[in-house]
Amino acid sequence: MPDAPEGDGPTIGIVGLGRLGSALRSACRSDGRRVTLTASRRGGWSAAAVPEVLVDASGPEAHADVLDYCAGHRVPLVACVSNLTEPQWKALAELAEVVPVVRATNLSFAHYLQVRIAEFTAALTTGRFETTTTVRERHPLGKAHRPSGSALALADTWAAASGRAVADIADERAGLPVSEHELTHTWGGESLHVRHHVADWAVPARGALAAADWARTAAPGLVTMRTVYDDLTGRTTT
Numbered sequence: 001m002p003d004a005p006e007g008d009g010p011t012i013g014i015v016g017l018g019r020l021g022s023a024l025r026s027a028c029r030s031d032g033r034r035v036t037l038t039a040s041r042r043g044g045w046s047a048a049a050v051p052e053v054l055v056d057a058s059g060p061e062a063h064a065d066v067l068d069y070c071a072g073h074r075v076p077l078v079a080c081v082s083n084l085t086e087p088q089w090k091a092l093a094e095l096a097e098v099v100p101v102v103r104a105t106n107l108s109f110a111h112y113l114q115v116r117i118a119e120f121t122a123a124l125t126t127g128r129f130e131t132t133t134t135v136r137e138r139h140p141l142g143k144a145h146r147p148s149g150s151a152l153a154l155a156d157t158w159a160a161a162s163g164r165a166v167a168d169i170a171d172e173r174a175g176l177p178v179s180e181h182e183l184t185h186t187w188g189g190e191s192l193h194v195r196h197h198v199a200d201w202a203v204p205a206r207g208a209l210a211a212a213d214w215a216r217t218a219a220p221g222l223v224t225m226r227t228v229y230d231d232l233t234g235r236t237t238t
């Protein structure tokens with residue numbers, strides 16, 4: 001059940017109360033944020049008030065309902081589901097014509113740094129310094145799809161920045177939550193591993209709250225977490 005709204009302040013709706021959605025609800029409670037809508041497959045939708053931002057932490061099956069809700073109530077969306085279909089990604093872009101939409105492939109701050117490091121590495125490894133680059137991801141057993149959305153995004157980042165495709169994407173299902181993503185750059189006789197490890201569901205939950213705060217005051221349009229963290233780091237370093 002959602003929390004009853006009281007007083008002023010940002011209100012959040014959470015679709016999906018699994019690993020990510022539950023962690024987000026806990027983060028909202030610790031932060032004093034009010035969750036005015038929750039939804040799950042078994043529990044259906046339940047709203048005490050229209051939230052200022054909706055966070056979708058469910059699955060592709062909920063996508064049509066999420067889009068209808070955001071369009072109908074003009075609510076910004078933080079879209080965390082990583083295995084949408086191509087038509088669903090397109091529909092998300094269409095929703096962004098009327099409300100702000102954050103496409104959150106990976107909510108963690110250090111994933112943002114990993115992406116920026118990949119771009120920096122690509123810029124320096126040209127000509128005689130060219131590398132063979134691979135991606136590895138690991139999640140616990142039970143993750144719904146493979147490879148992860150973040151692994152595919154890292155491969156796309158590398159291809160766009162270097163002009164060369166990654167040589168392999170390895171997906172492993174083992175070990176403890178939450179995730180590992182590693183870019184390995186290999187030359188003759190040496191290699192560089194840039195590994196991001198998330199050990200607590202509170203990490204993506206915090207990222208979702210940062211994205212929700214950002215989306216609440218944004219203009220309609222589709223952005224990624226890169227835009228959100230570019231903006232937040234710019235503000236804190238100036």
Ligand SMILES: NC(=O)C1=CN([C@@H]2O[C@H](COP(=O)(O)OP(=O)(O)OC[C@H]3O[C@@H](n4cnc5c(N)ncnc54)[C@H](OP(=O)(O)O)[C@@H]3O)[C@@H](O)[C@H]2O)C=CC1
Pocket residue numbers: 015016017018019020021039040041042043057058059061062063080081082083104105106107108144204
């Ligand atoms: N962007 C990021 O950084 C992160 C993204 N993710 C992504 O978030 C998504 C969720 O991950 P996770 O929490 O592990 O998944 P879980 O399987 O633990 O939870 C999924 C939740 O979605 C609900 N759900 C499924 N279908 C519907 C529907 N039709 N309507 C309403 N609710 C529905 C389920 O309801 P019920 O409980 O009733 O079955 C469940 O509560 C995945 O795509 C994952 O890849 C995850 C972590 C970080």
Ligand SMILES: O=C(O)C1=N[C@H](C(=O)O)C[C@H](O)C1
Pocket residue numbers: 082105106107139143144147148149150151178179
């Ligand atoms: O399902 C998960 O757990 C995660 N999913 C996202 C992905 O597919 O990239 C983000 C992170 O890896 C956790």
